[in-house]
Each structure stands twice: as structure tokens, then as C-alpha cells.
Amino acid sequence: MAIFIVLQIINDSIWGPIELSPTSWKIINTPEFQRLRFIKQLGGCYFVYPGACHNRFEHSIGTAHLARTLGTELQKNQPELKITQEDIICLEVAGLCHDLGHGAFSHLFDLQFIQKARPGYEWEHEEASLKMLDRIFEIVSLDDLTKESQTFIKELIKKPKGSYEGRPKEKHFLYEVVANDVNKIDVDKWDYFSRDCHMLGLHHNFQCQRSIKIARVIEHGGERHISFPKSEYLNIFDMFSTRYTLHRQAYQHPANRVVQTMISDAFIKADRYLTFPPNKPKGKSGKTLSESIDDMDAYIWVTDDVFHRIRTLSEDNENVKQAKTILDRILSRDFYKIIGEKKVQFKGEKQKVYLKEKFQYSYGKKNKEQKVLREPIFNRCSA
Known part of the structure; x- marks a missing residue:
């Protein structure tokens, strides 16, 4: 008997009608995923580009769509790869959940704030993504995913230190779909390049739909890899050119870097005076902002709302007063x-x-x- 899966549809501003599996919908309708609605994709860039108001929520859905689409195309064009429906659901879920671990203002949190607040402590947002995913696996019934597939999803999000366990070697090419550690060509970048350019009003020529259609898995050096024909090299070149343009005109924009630095400075000064979950006593169930990454019950509250929480703190302490002054300067555009x-x-x-x-x-x-x-x-x- 054939298995028929009813897919629900989201109308996305970049990819149009998106079909997602019931498994993905179960994950979307959890607090762990919904918090992504309140984390800006480009952090402080919103203070420079008014159009940069998109969040990690829609980017994650777009990445899930592209992961499913690429997996489906490979399954259709190369049946000898034996890509199963469960493999495709795993790709979709990994694309959906790869950014669950982002903190306030996205990369500002892990690349600037945490490095200053906890010097020498090595931490990446993917680690929090895996912890958030574990919480989802505990509270949501995902009967269509085996324990092996759950491991596979985690490995798709963050490469393990040892060998892959979720899928056998002949399917290791699937690890290049969401986070490609081989050549950095993956669906995560395809979505945020297109989405960021659209929201920022920047032009780009790269068309990932074409790359998806003509992608093939070939064997090289005894291993299988997702590859593209020689005729596709100009489109791939445009992809990396788009990345350069985004860094030059947006991600590394001088005003954006100033704003990110100011927000990070405010976070540092207010760190010890914020507790997560809110109003929990520090030292018991409450964690400071920098400590929140150690406890997902606390970290689930860490969104861009931290900016305004600092502005509501009492000014009894000089550090808090300085933090509030920095944030007020951002709002009045009195930048460093x-x-x-x-x-x-x-x-x-x-x-x-x-x-x-x-x-x-x-x-x-x-x-x-x-x-x-x-x-x-x-x-x-x-x-």
C-alpha cells in the first residue's frame, strides 16, 4: 500500500506556496520554534536598512522548503541513490531547525556578546540548536522518525566530531544539503542570499532553482558528492558574488558594525542584571544573559526583546545606567x-x-x- 502524505501550504514571500510535511508543522507549532519570530535575521542591520525586518522564522521555513526540494529532485533523477521518503523528511526538518539556537540579534549574540562575556569559552549557536531540538523531540510525538533519523537530523545541523552515524557511507552526500562542509554550497545559503537581497533591495543574479534541477550525485575519490555540470559554473560564481555583495553592502556596512558593537556593549553592561526566565531569582532557577546558553529553559526567553528589557531596568546601578544610555543613543542615531x-x-x-x-x-x-x-x-x- 502506498503512503500518502498530506502537505500543508505556506505562502512565502520568496518561494511562493511552500509545502511542508505534518512533521514540520508539529515542530513549527512549538515555543522552541516560534521564538524565531522574534529574532532578526540580520541583527542590528535593521537600524541601517529599514527593509531588513525579516526574522529567523521565515528563513528557517524557506531553508526547509529548499532542502525538501533538492532531496526530491535527487530522488526523482537518480533512483539508484535509494533516497527514501524518510530521508527527505529528515532533510526538511534539519533545514527547519538548523537555526533554533540563535540568540538575540542572531550572530551578534554568539560572535560578539558571548565571546566578550565569557572569554575563552567556545560556543556556537548550533550547539543550542541541538539542545532545542532535543526538547522538541521530547514534547512532540514524531512517530515517522526513528531514533536513527533523529540522530541523522542532528548531524545534518552540526557535523559530529567523530564519524556519521545517522546514515551509511553511500548516503553521506545528504550531509551536503543543509550545511555543506565540503564547498559551502548548500540550501541554507541559497535561502538567505535570496531573502536578504529581496528584503534589502539588492540585486542578485543567482538562481538556485536552476542549480536544484541540474544537481547530480557523482562519485569522486571513493565518496559521493552533490555536484553540478560545468555549464553551471557561472551561476555558482554568481552565488559567491552575491555573498560578497551582501558582506560589502550590508553585513559589514560601517553603520551596521557600529550598531552591533553598541548593542553588544549594552548587553555586556546589563548582563548580571537580567535573569532568564524573567523574574526568576539569579543563582537558583534564573540565569544571567551570558549564562542562559547553559540552560534551554532560560535560553528560550533570549530574543531581540532583551533590547527593550534593558531599557526597563531600574537605574540603581551605574552599569545599567550606561547600558540604557547606549541603547537610547542607538534609537536617537547618536552612533559611536x-x-x-x-x-x-x-x-x-x-x-x-x-x-x-x-x-x-x-x-x-x-x-x-x-x-x-x-x-x-x-x-x-x-x-
């Missing part, structure tokens, strides 16, 4: 001013490209050559 640049030398294997330039010490010593990157220095005093 860039007064110079410092040169940062990165450590670790991941950063291998440096800007090499000569500079002279301000006290008159001779030029010294060093591998550096420019980092702006802000004047944090009000005008």
Missing part, C-alpha cells in the same frame, strides 16, 4: 564614531589570510612589517 583602526593578528589555523602592510609607531620608531587585519576603533563617548 570611528576614530581609528587597530591591527589585529588572528591566531589559529582557520585564519590563514592576512593583510600585510607597513606601519610606523606613533612615537617615531622605524617601520615594522607585520601580518595584520584592520579592525575599527570606536569612540564610545556621546557627541
